Amino acid sequence: MKPHWILTALTGLAIVFNAEASVSIGVASIGIVGSALYAGFDRVRCAFYECCSPRSKWTKLNVTALNLAFSENLYGQHLVQTVVPRALKSHLGQDQPNKALVMSFHGWTGGGKNYVARFITDSLYKLGTRSQYVHFFVSTIHFPHKEQSDIYKLHLQDWIRGNVSKCERSLFIFDEIDKMPVGMIDGIKPFIDYHENIDGVDFRKSIFIFLSNTGGPEITRLMLEMWRKGKSREEITMADMEHLIERGAFSEKGGLHKSELIQHSLVDFYVPFLPLERRHIEFCIRDEVKRRGLKGSKEFIKVVADEMTYFPPENQLFSTTGCKRVSQKVSYHIANEMYDVLFD
Ligand SMILES: *[C@@H]1O[C@H](CO)[C@@H](O)[C@H](O)[C@H]1NC(C)=O
Numbered sequence: 584m585k586p587h588w589i590l591t592a593l594t595g596l597a598i599v600f601n602a603e604a605s606v607s608i609g610v611a612s613i614g615i616v617g618s619a620l621y622a623g624f625d626r627v628r629c630a631f632y633e634c635c636s637p638r639s640k641w642t643k644l645n646v647t648a649l650n651l652a653f654s655e656n657l658y659g660q661h662l663v664q665t666v667v668p669r670a671l672k673s674h675l676g677q678d679q680p681n682k683a684l685v686m687s688f689h690g691w692t693g694g695g696k697n698y699v700a701r702f703i704t705d706s707l708y709k710l711g712t713r714s715q716y717v718h719f720f721v722s723t724i725h726f727p728h729k730e731q732s733d734i735y736k737l738h739l740q741d742w743i744r745g746n747v748s749k750c751e752r753s754l755f756i757f758d759e760i761d762k763m764p765v766g767m768i769d770g771i772k773p774f775i776d777y778h779e780n781i782d783g784v785d786f787r788k789s790i791f792i793f794l795s796n797t798g799g800p801e802i803t804r805l806m807l808e809m810w811r812k813g814k815s816r817e818e819i820t821m822a823d824m825e826h827l828i829e830r831g832a833f834s835e836k837g838g839l840h841k842s843e844l845i846q847h848s849l850v851d852f853y854v855p856f857l858p859l860e861r862r863h864i865e866f867c868i869r870d871e872v873k874r875r876g877l878k879g880s881k882e883f884i885k886v887v888a889d890e891m892t893y894f895p896p897e898n899q900l901f902s903t904t905g906c907k908r909v910s911q912k913v914s915y916h917i918a919n920e921m922y923d924v925l926f927d
């Protein structure tokens with residue numbers, strides 16, 4: 584018999600006990616025993632499954648897991664590595680945060696935005712991306728038609744309200760927010776504003792993450808400027824990036840464009856993802872090969888890295904697609920039976 588069958592059966596039994604208690608005072612003693620049993624079962628159930636309760640483990644961020652995921656899978660993003668854990672720690676550390684946490688990820692494609700969103704999910708929730716408390720929206724899939732933005736907005740509000748009523752520590756991730764119909768995002772403003780509660784629901788413990796490619800060109804321009812001055816990538820600070828944010832670089836067209844979220848400063852952290860360099864691409868290739876249980880030679884890594892495109896044309900500093908297409912390229916070369924190169 585599988586543990587969850589036993590649990591379900593026992594939980595059922597406990598509910599029967601509870602029901603009896605409320606019906607008849609005569610069997611109060613059974614009721615008390617029932618409640619105690621039920622509390623016990625609840626704890627067991629939370630240990631096996633997922634629960635949204637302060638007791639349950641996931642309300643504490645596993646910083647070790649997050650940092651480990653970063654160091655093993657994320658390359659060239661020193662700003663992300665400092666800002667994200669700090670933002671999460673400070674929000675989750677408060678019993679009564681004064682607003683929901685909102686982070687907006689920006690930058691060139693393939694820089695690791697989706698990866699980071701997944702690492703956050705995994706380090707927060709026991710079931711990771713499969714958790715019922717994590718909600719993932721992709722604009723082009725969930726909100727494809729501009730003319731229906733009013734309907735989407737209402738649905739989205741219902742979903743957020745419904746889900747946060749079920750669990751205050753819910754996580755909402757919006758991918759391609761720049762492709763969301765203009766104005767729609769304002770529909771979620773009430774939920775991330777400084778309100779103690781709306782119709783009895785407290786939204787301040789929830790977390791919102793926005794992902795978009797906006798700001799990519801500006802980030803790159805800034806990096807080229809630094810490079811010309813002979814500064815290293817790691818010397819770029821959040822303060823350097825803040826100038827870009829002030830100039831509105833991160834809110835170009837669509838999604839966040841002219842949104843109330845920006846006008847009212849409701850985004851807590853703008854997190855810039857820097858364009859990747861060839862050395863970072865090589866790390867990604869190495870990891871991809873390793874993931875397939877093979878050992879990539881320097882030669883193999885070079886062959887794949889050579890196939891990626893780099894810009895600007897003069898010095899080919901950055902990869903146009905980051906690590907995004909590395910997986911396909913690696914598969915392609917392995918399928919082409921370049922084993923001699925792999926195992927030299
Ligand atoms: C946190 O993550 C680390 C690394 O994945 C793991 O070894 C540890 O058990 C986790 N801690 C908790 C409390 O889940």
Ligand SMILES: *[C@@H]1O[C@H](CO)[C@@H](O)[C@H](O)[C@H]1NC(C)=O
Pocket residue numbers: 717718719741742743744745746749
């Ligand atoms: C929670 O959000 C999902 C979308 O992720 C939606 O389908 C579901 O209906 C919502 N639940 C409630 C109770 O509103």
